[in-house]
Amino acid sequence: MVLPEESRKADYDSLEIQYLKGVKYLFENGIEHVPKKYILPASDRPNFVNERSHGADNFNLELPIIDFAELQGPNRSEVLNSLASACENYGFFQLLNHGIPYEITSNVVDVSKRFFELPFSEREKYMSADMGSPVRYGTSYNQTNDDVFCWRDFLKLVCHPLPDALPHWPSSPLDFRKLAVSYAKEVKFLFLMLVDAILESLGLMNKKNKTEENDEDEDEDKNKEEDEDEEILKEFEDGSQLMVLNCYPPCPQPDLTLGMPPHSDYGFLTLLLQDEVKGLQIQHKENWVTVKPIPGSFVVNVGDHLEIFSNGTFKSVLHRVLVNQMNYRISVASLHCLPFKSIVQPCPKLVSETNPRHYMDTNFASFIEYLKSRDSTKENFLHSRKLTS
Ligand SMILES: O=C(O)CCC(=O)C(=O)O
Numbered sequence: 001m002v003l004p005e006e007s008r009k010a011d012y013d014s015l016e017i018q019y020l021k022g023v024k025y026l027f028e029n030g031i032e033h034v035p036k037k038y039i040l041p042a043s044d045r046p047n048f049v050n051e052r053s054h055g056a057d058n059f060n061l062e063l064p065i066i067d068f069a070e071l072q073g074p075n076r077s078e079v080l081n082s083l084a085s086a087c088e089n090y091g092f093f094q095l096l097n098h099g100i101p102y103e104i105t106s107n108v109v110d111v112s113k114r115f116f117e118l119p120f121s122e123r124e125k126y127m128s129a130d131m132g133s134p135v136r137y138g139t140s141y142n143q144t145n146d147d148v149f150c151w152r153d154f155l156k157l158v159c160h161p162l163p164d165a166l167p168h169w170p171s172s173p174l175d176f177r178k179l180a181v182s183y184a185k186e187v188k189f190l191f192l193m194l195v196d197a198i199l200e201s202l203g204l205m206n207k208k209n210k211t212e213e214n215d216e217d218e219d220e221d222k223n224k225e226e227d228e229d230e231e232i233l234k235e236f237e238d239g240s241q242l243m244v245l246n247c248y249p250p251c252p253q254p255d256l257t258l259g260m261p262p263h264s265d266y267g268f269l270t271l272l273l274q275d276e277v278k279g280l281q282i283q284h285k286e287n288w289v290t291v292k293p294i295p296g297s298f299v300v301n302v303g304d305h306l307e308i309f310s311n312g313t314f315k316s317v318l319h320r321v322l323v324n325q326m327n328y329r330i331s332v333a334s335l336h337c338l339p340f341k342s343i344v345q346p347c348p349k350l351v352s353e354t355n356p357r358h359y360m361d362t363n364f365a366s367f368i369e370y371l372k373s374r375d376s377t378k379e380n381f382l383h384s385r386k387l388t389s
């Protein structure tokens with residue numbers, strides 16, 4: 001049946017104001033044009049034209065690759081150098097041979113897809129404006145502050161402490177909790193192994209290698225440093241973990257909008273699983289470049305807290321997400337931080353006369369304050385933490 005022009009227009013207008021239901025809802029209801037709420041100013045739009053005319057290859061980036069299995073073997077020190085160089089020069093790397101069985105990673109992507117396929121009435125149950133909620137379904141990036149919305153729906157799950165959070169997680173699909181929990185546990189363990197390597201690559205882990213010849217004073221200093229290093233690791237064990245399932249439905253006009261605006265990640269490290277659909281772009285040498293997905297690998301990136309902790313040696317790099325006309329894209333990000341009550345500051349051992357402190361102290365409360373302020377639409381959080389002198 002062909003609707004008369006007027007009634008089609010009325011339908012369209014009502015879809016325009018339904019953006020709080022998310023982009024999957026818009027797409028399923030047959031939206032043919034991107035509503036005004038999603039249209040970015042011309043200067044912020046993705047530059048597909050440039051990409052087409054210069055050849056897509058100039059805009060595809062092979063990130064440095066870190067082989068996790070090699071990191072555990074006799075070549076550890078070389079791999080640590082590559083790790084440090086990736087964190088300094090790209091802020092990103094791809095992690096291969098990470099040891100998490102393929103079944104576990106593919107299951108979590110699959111169950112995320114199935115969650116977003118549930119009817120809106122089911123997904124809507126998890127909508128909440130409370131940032132501290134153990135489960136939060138929503139749309140766009142920061143939907144209370146975004147002037148222009150982005151083309152993404154998400155489900156955020158607090159993973160720590162798990163026994164408190166779990167009963168709030170979706171009970172549908174039926175295997176959702178089981179698959180998401182086993183993934184969250186594996187990824188937390190991998191994160192801790194990566195932190196150990198990252199601290200070592202910053203010259204911070206003093207491995208126990210006492211010898212008979214060491215004099216007692218030296219031993220005592222070394223023991224103290226070892227204890228401090230062990231303490232940092234222990235703090236990370238108790239740290240917070242947030243899992244974000246992202247769904248980017250096909251978009252009728254992908255050159256007018258973005259799946260996620262340019263941002264850096266709050267936290268220490270993010271481990272991202274993406275399906276085979278391209279979309280993630282990082283800022284590298286002043287260009288936006290697309291990260292080629294490698295099946296079964298993780299894209300790992302330095303978060304704001306690691307840049308602060310390393311006193312600026314490692315970089316928390318801006319990234320964004322493009323959408324496309326044809327395919328749904330699913331990604332699962334696992335964001336790891338110190339416990340919420342902890343203060344994040346440059347590691348004292350990385351501050352010196354020649355490399356003074358570059359960042360002020362920060363904690364979770366200061367981040368929440370920032371998110372609620374209008375500044376969050378103008379200035380990057382990390383930037384707001386920089387000391388200017
Ligand atoms: O979907 C992606 O590729 C990136 C997601 C992301 O940047 C995030 O969740 O912070």
Ligand SMILES: [Fe+2]
Nearest residue numbers: 263264265319
């Ligand atoms: Fe991100």
